[in-house]
Amino acid sequence: MEWNKDQLALKQRYFLVGRDLVRPSAAYRDENVTFDKKLWKKVGDTGLLGLSMPEQYGGSGLSIGDFSAALEGFSEGCQDMGVLVTFVAQVALVQSSLVNYGTKEQCETWLPALISGEKLACFAITERGCGSDVRSIQTEVEKNSQGYVLNGKKWNITNAPIADICMTFAKIKGKKEKAISCFILETNQDGIEQSEPFSLMGNRGTPIGAIDFNDVQLSHKNLISEEENGLSVLYFSFLIERILTGVLVTGCVRPLVKECTQYSQERHAFGKAIGENQYVQQYIVEIESKLELLSGVIFKALNFIEQGRDCSKLASIIKMYSSEIFHESALSSMRVLGNYGYRRENYYERLLRDAIGLLFAGGTTEIHKRVIWDSLLSDYKNNPKVHRNLKLSWQDAAHLQTAAEAV
Ligand SMILES: Cc1cc2nc3c(=O)[nH]c(=O)nc-3n(C[C@H](O)[C@H](O)[C@H](O)COP(=O)(O)OP(=O)(O)OC[C@H]3O[C@@H](n4cnc5c(N)ncnc54)[C@H](O)[C@@H]3O)c2cc1C
Known part of the structure; x- marks a missing residue:
């Protein structure tokens, strides 16, 4: 496609x-x-x-x-x-x-x-004590006559230091582990503290940091969906995030093929273009092949969404594969470009640092393997897992415009 x-x-x-x-x-x-x-x-x-x-x-x-x-x-x-x-x-x-x-x-x-x-806006789930294991968050809300009082500390959150709005997740005090609810709030309220940006290896063009909630009063208007339905909201949002992450990786990696091919023709060593060496060609050919494979899975997932079919397994494959090929491709490009690629005034080294962050952001490769395995196992047991909340209500055909109208 x-x-x-x-x-x-x-x-x-x-x-x-x-x-x-x-x-x-x-x-x-x-x-x-x-x-x-x-x-x-x-x-x-x-x-x-x-x-x-x-x-x-x-x-x-x-x-x-x-x-x-x-x-x-x-x-x-x-x-x-x-x-x-x-x-x-x-x-x-x-x-x-x-x-x-x-x-x-x-x-x-x-x-x-x-x-x-x-x-x-920022989206805050991770805490110092838990990343992959989202069910073990410690942030909690206690109900009172005006709604909820929120307490907790979110950590390593994109744009937490400067966000105006925060969507976050908390357990309802005294309820079972899965009783997670989703809230949206303004960050200029009493009791909210936003940290300075953390110093990280990559993704430095966006401040990543902590946001603390100390007795923040929320009303029922801040609750998204029903109480205790936060995990559904979370898994739905992850699905969209995983597919769009694959899309943006495709966009970031695609120019590398052209730029490396061009460099391989212009740069000479030992009396010939470096692109005449199969060792060099291999780096570029592999980036291109992986890119095509990624695109194919993305189109399949988009097609599934249009048909209202569950694509959670595909979304995990996309996130896992795109984050793996991203850093591999950035590194391969630097190998082809040699000293030129390693210079900070060119963007390749920044891309490599940023690509490594994507191995964690949006779920690690190990966790996505787990999701894919769980899906295979439930298919094998003839008990397919169906994503209950796949329906993208706002994406119903009746509401949609065509791309031609938007161009
Ligand atoms: C650039 C960037 C931006 C981010 N932005 C946000 C954000 O906006 N909002 C937010 O909430 N979070 C954000 N995060 C945090 C991110 O979601 C977490 O880093 C991620 O969930 C992994 O958590 P962790 O780092 O605590 O690793 P851990 O969960 O502590 O895992 C450590 C290691 O153990 C492995 N592991 C853990 N459990 C298992 C298992 N069951 N099986 C196999 N292996 C396992 C992991 O794969 C990993 O290799 C961001 C992270 C980065 C790097």
Whole structure:
């Protein structure tokens, strides 16, 4: 499968946005561990943050497939994992959960400012004591007459130091382990502390840090979906995140093939182009082959979503495979480019550092293998696991615009 004509036009349009608006300052943000909220607003002005969101909240009402074409183009153009990790946290995790599980009133309250880029959101599940094992979170809410009082410490959260809005998860005090609920809140409330950015190896173009909740008073309007349904919201948002992560990796890796091929023809050693050596060709051929395989699985998953079919296993395959081929491809490119690739004024070394972060963000390879294995086993036992919340209600055909209308 390939993008259709209208999707290709969208892809090209957002390639230019990424290349001209975001890429020129990407190295600066990486160097200074900073995020530019004014730039984020400009990205919002291009419509990208709301492409797949309903029109009534300021979006364009496109399908996830059309949106993915735009995201692939944007990623290829910007080559900035700071902005792209932020993108996944806000659009794939927060906005998608809100639009699929929030009430109309909640969508009206929170979505327009997110879609326009005026406000920035973080998605906080991880804690110092738990990452992969999300059910063991310690953050909790206690019910009172006004709603809930939230206490806990979230850790290693994309944009936690600067986010205006936070979607987070907490257990209801005194209830069983799975009784996790999802809340959305403003970060300027009493009792919320946002840390300084952590110093990390990569993904430095987006501040990653902690957010603490100390007796934060929430009302029922802050609760997303029903009490104790937080894990459903979480697994649904992970599904979208995993597929979109594959899309953005495709966009980031694709130029490497062309740039390495070109360099392999121009750079000479021992009296011939380095590209005449099969050892060198192999690096580039493998990047291209892996990229094609990744694209194939992404199209299959997008197709499943359009048909309303469960694609949780495919989503895990996409996340696992894309994060593995991302760092492998960045490293292979540096091998081909030699000293040129290793220089900090070129983007390859930044891409490699950022790609390593993706081995953890969005779930580790080991955890995705576990998900894939669980799925195989339940199929074998003739007890297929069906994702109960796959239905993307806002993606019903009746609500969707066509890509041609958005271009
Ligand atoms: C760039 C970046 C951005 C992030 N952004 C966010 C964010 O916005 N919001 C958020 O909530 N979190 C975020 N995270 C945190 C991320 O989700 C966690 O790092 C991830 O879930 C892994 O958790 P952990 O690092 O605590 O590792 P652990 O869970 O402690 O795992 C450590 C190791 O043990 C392995 N392991 C654990 N359990 C098993 C098992 N059952 N079987 C096999 N192996 C196992 C893991 O695979 C890993 O290799 C981000 C992380 C990064 C790197």
